[in-house]
Amino acid sequence: MSGFWYIGIMRFSIDRNIFATFPGLHLGVVEARGIDNAGSSTELMELVRAQQERIRATMSLGSYSEDPRFVAWQEAYGAFGGKPKKYRCSVENLYRMTLEGMDLRHINTLVDLYNLVSLKHKLPVGGDDLDRIEGDIRLTFATGEESFVILGAEGIDHPKPGEVIYRDDKEVLCRRWNWRECDKTKMAETTKNALLVVEGLPPATKEDVTTATKELMDLIEHFCGGKGLILVLGAG
Numbered sequence: 481m482s483g484f485w486y487i488g489i490m491r492f493s494i495d496r497n498i499f500a501t502f503p504g505l506h507l508g509v510v511e512a513r514g515i516d517n518a519g520s521s522t523e524l525m526e527l528v529r530a531q532q533e534r535i536r537a538t539m540s541l542g543s544y545s546e547d548p549r550f551v552a553w554q555e556a557y558g559a560f561g562g563k564p565k566k567y568r569c570s571v572e573n574l575y576r577m578t579l580e581g582m583d584l585r586h587i588n589t590l591v592d593l594y595n596l597v598s599l600k601h602k603l604p605v606g607g608d609d610l611d612r613i614e615g616d617i618r619l620t621f622a623t624g625e626e627s628f629v630i631l632g633a634e635g636i637d638h639p640k641p642g643e644v645i646y647r648d649d650k651e652v653l654c655r656r657w658n659w660r661e662c663d664k665t666k667m668a669e670t671t672k673n674a675l676l677v678v679e680g681l682p683p684a685t686k687e688d689v690t691t692a693t694k695e696l697m698d699l700i701e702h703f704c705g706g707k708g709l710i711l712v713l714g715a716g
Contacts, residue, residue, distance in 0.1 A: 490613065492675075492713075495620040498644065499715040502556060506686045506714040507619075508678035508693025511610070512590075515706035518669040520586045524703055528592060531599040532578045541579040545572065549602045552681040553658075560621070560644050562656045570658045571604045590667045590674055593699050601692040603684060604658040607676035608665035615649025617675070628652035629663045646677075676700075686714055 492509060499505060544550070550572045554564035568576065574595060577584070584595055594605040608617075624641035628651060637655075639645050644657040654661045658679060667674055676696060680689040690712050697708050 490610070491616040492711075493616065493618045493620075494713065495618065497621060498619055501559060502681060503715055504682035506680045506684070506689040506712060508680075508689045508696075509711045509713060510607075510676040510678075510693060510697050510700065510708055511674075511710075512676070512697070512700045512704065512706050512708040513610075513673045515590070515672060515674065515700065515704035517589050517667065517671045517674075517704055519589070521589060521592075521703055524589065524592050524596070525586055528584055528596050528599070531596060532583065535575060535578050535599065539575070539579060541576070544575050544579055547602070548683050549681075550575070552683065553604070556644075556681055557656065560642055560657075561640060562643065562659070567656050567659050569604050570606060571598045571602060574598055575602075588667060588669050588671070589703050590671060590676070590700070593696065593703060594676055597678065597692055597696045597699070601678075601688065601695075603689065603692050604679045605676065605692070605696065606654060606658055606661055607667055607674050608653055608661070609667050609671045610673040610675050611671075612665040613648045613653070613675070614651075617653065618647050620645060620647065622647075622652070626652045628655055630655075631661050631663050631666055633663060672706075686712060 553569040557564035586592055594607055598605040622639035622643040622645045626639055628637045639652055639655050645652050646654040653665055678689055678693045693710050697710050
């Protein structure tokens, strides 16, 4: 039994056991259609750089991982056997790269935008090309039999049983909740329709997730055009 919501004709569902295990979870879902994801924006990359400089000025490589928002994800990874000392959630990894001195490079506008929002709000954010999703999307626990092709690779891998995954009707879209996305639904300059998700665990609140999600939608409309809608999902 799952909670589910319709986004266009696609069903987005969350296994009820996810909410039972992580009762404070909130997801902000953005559906963006008719967008232009081609080209690059100096304005956008300057915003990303400003966030990276803010982080470098206020946090240190030695202690950043003790931030309560990162600890929440470390504990979540530990709860499903995700080995948080080896595998970091997406936002913690962005902060680590930033504090190690790496300037995030331009990928495409949507990826740059969700990196910006993730850095600013200290929340994991990811996304998929809607037109490449097969069937419905589920946030669930893996059986271990699902197929996964990691971004930029070709070989088929499989999640560990009990691992939190996003999947469609055919394969895994993201392993270890928000660790690595698949190659099939990666967003490219040709992407016209996209689904993006902002994720929050306590101490991040529903209001925190809502604020970040609304900002992401506003940024997409500003830099990519198109039309969108947002949903903020939680156990309540």
